Amino acid sequence: MHTEPDAAGSFIEQARRAQIVQSTIEVLAEQGYGAASFARIAQRASISPGLITYHFQTKDALISAVLATVEGRLDAAMANPEGEEPESYPAALEGMLRRFAEHCRTHGGEISAMTAIRREVQGEAVRQAVARTDRRGSAELVAFIREGQEHGQFRAVDPALYATVLMSAMGEFPRFRADDVEEQRRVAADWVSLFVNAISTTAGPGEDTDPADPTWSAP
Amino acid sequence: MHTEPDAAGSFIEQARRAQIVQSTIEVLAEQGYGAASFARIAQRASISPGLITYHFQTKDALISAVLATVEGRLDAAMANPEGEEPESYPAALEGMLRRFAEHCRTHGGEISAMTAIRREVQGEAVRQAVARTDRRGSAELVAFIREGQEHGQFRAVDPALYATVLMSAMGEFPRFRADDVEEQRRVAADWVSLFVNAISTTAGPGEDTDPADPTWSAP
Amino acid sequence: MHTEPDAAGSFIEQARRAQIVQSTIEVLAEQGYGAASFARIAQRASISPGLITYHFQTKDALISAVLATVEGRLDAAMANPEGEEPESYPAALEGMLRRFAEHCRTHGGEISAMTAIRREVQGEAVRQAVARTDRRGSAELVAFIREGQEHGQFRAVDPALYATVLMSAMGEFPRFRADDVEEQRRVAADWVSLFVNAISTTAGPGEDTDPADPTWSAP
Amino acid sequence: MHTEPDAAGSFIEQARRAQIVQSTIEVLAEQGYGAASFARIAQRASISPGLITYHFQTKDALISAVLATVEGRLDAAMANPEGEEPESYPAALEGMLRRFAEHCRTHGGEISAMTAIRREVQGEAVRQAVARTDRRGSAELVAFIREGQEHGQFRAVDPALYATVLMSAMGEFPRFRADDVEEQRRVAADWVSLFVNAISTTAGPGEDTDPADPTWSAP
DNA sequence: CATGAATGAGCGTTCATTCAT
């Protein structure tokens, strides 16, 4: 294998960009948008602040790159696995939310960073990127919900409202910290059940809970 | 009536503090956390920036005061009205959420400001205030949910998880803007139904929707 | 006499602005446009750099203020003295240039600063101010030259060309440094004679030189 | 022919230096001194910024090289053509200025660049180079003027003053932009006449103007 | 009580320059 001169940037360039994006994600996730200054990002990456501007023309460009990276990975993680066809609309919704929760378990910082950016969006390029993603993501979700309603599998709720509420909740999901994988799994299952139930025509117990004991108690 | 020198500040002192807090809320709600500088807050209050530091030792203290003010009003607005005893736990939950939505309709800026602060929490005092509120608010809600579960009126879901999800969602609620009161009411009803349904043992249609037509369509 | 609350800014404000403008003029005149950073200007004024931005919203505004100050004083200095009516167009031109040279003797730094700004003009506000001054100043001069030509007192040369050449030369005049007032006067007289002669229909010796000895020799 | 290892740089070295100098001239002429950064110069030359420092130890050295190049070409262009002996001092002056104006028509950018550098002179090496050129160029011109004065062909004006004024004016000449060659020629002739007249013992109309109509009007 | 002048740290960004490759 040889170097690809046609690719956008050399190996070292791509590696640095990735490193900077990664450091930015970490600072955003751990310290919030207001703390994500070039100085702090550079310090975390052990480079000089000037190097960030060298690789990203403006801060807006850096934030856009972070957004693109995070959203790209999220989209890939949430896509319906090949060959699996969900048997109902609620099952499809549940699958999607489970995949999202699982992605958060392994890439929670990315989602936190994405949420932080979306909240304090400032530059024009970022604003447009966010709006585009919102429009597309929301449209897909709304169409899916509406279809499920037409099949009588979701109850009558404004799909756009549900989509907005769900997307907000997804942005907050990484805040649920757990000590071990087991607890994280239990939290995820409960969380998924909440939003499936919210729009279900009939409420049923989640698969992880014992229907004979409706009272929940901390493990 | 005379001034109380022993009280925490004179009348004029309290009035100034209230005015500054109010201006801070407005700037936070309208322009976001990043724009809430002393200069902008002072300009909106038509006072000098130095006066803010005079009344609030640090920015952290001002933000904490805003938080206390907003949360105090919210608590009052959400309290069960005297003499009314809800007939069931879901009904109590629904009532609470309706009161919250109504409070947002009239004091949306306050909730937006509160959410902005909670997102971008930076100083130590604010962090502690947020944590304290979270603990207390969550504890009440958790106890209420657990009680409902013990009466078999809420399904088995981690109450703490539900509380956290609900509180996050409440913070986002003011983002639903509507052109008129009617639409706002419809959105609120739908929104309330989502979170009541999420934890209900049996799903039922909201009062505003026709059970014979399960497909939702824009009015 | 009492303070004027209606005036634009307090006494101290106006004094600071004047001081900053003065320091800026000095740095511009002595070290050039490229050296006129806030840091250097502030250092010369023995203040902190931030104070400059406090009194002038942007650097553009500071430069514009410098320009307005310098041009205002120059205009006042070059105006025809009251009650004196020059007897001919060349005499009027000569008087104007003498007054300009005299102003440079006492305010040379201001003209140097003005010239530096006009050369490296960068901000939009400054560009407009410069363009406006150019248009007005050039128009007056062109009209004056054309009138003199119509009276047969100036020779046939494109008035706009002459105006441009003269204005450029005026900008450079403060570069002539002299050790004493006497030498400065001699230089000024010679300089004036050059530009009067350049457009005169008949060349004559300047008043300070001996017509019997046409060969100039250093004093 | 073989490379000269003893010479100051190989062929390729000299070619690179020339290319960099040329790009610097273009940037200086078109975008001004403030915009002449290594990044922009390198971009125009399609090379890396580091290469500039490789060939010119400092920015000061590059600017000095630009100055030397431009002044060398200007000197050559203004030299009295071989075999032509002007019949008088004013005629010699006029010839020199005509050749200068013609050089500007074909190499205006170089003069603009030179003027930009001389205005915003910053490094010590450049300052010395400018001073040296000034001294030498001025000395020649002063000697020429003094000779003319001794022959009674120039009027009594401080030759050094005239030289300085003339050199400043030459630096500004490229700013006269014209739409076509014809207009450029007319401007040049007028401009030359101004500075010949300025020092002439008797004023006479330029060859392009009609002595019967002393009033100039735009063509 | 209140002002607003003043400071100094920090921001994103540009720059000349260095240096490993």
Add this chain to the structure above:
DNA sequence: AATGAATGAACGCTCATTCAT
């Protein structure tokens, strides 16, 4: 001979905070 990644200082500007009045 040439690249381009990397640095650190400087830029204009904003900010929370201080303090004389």
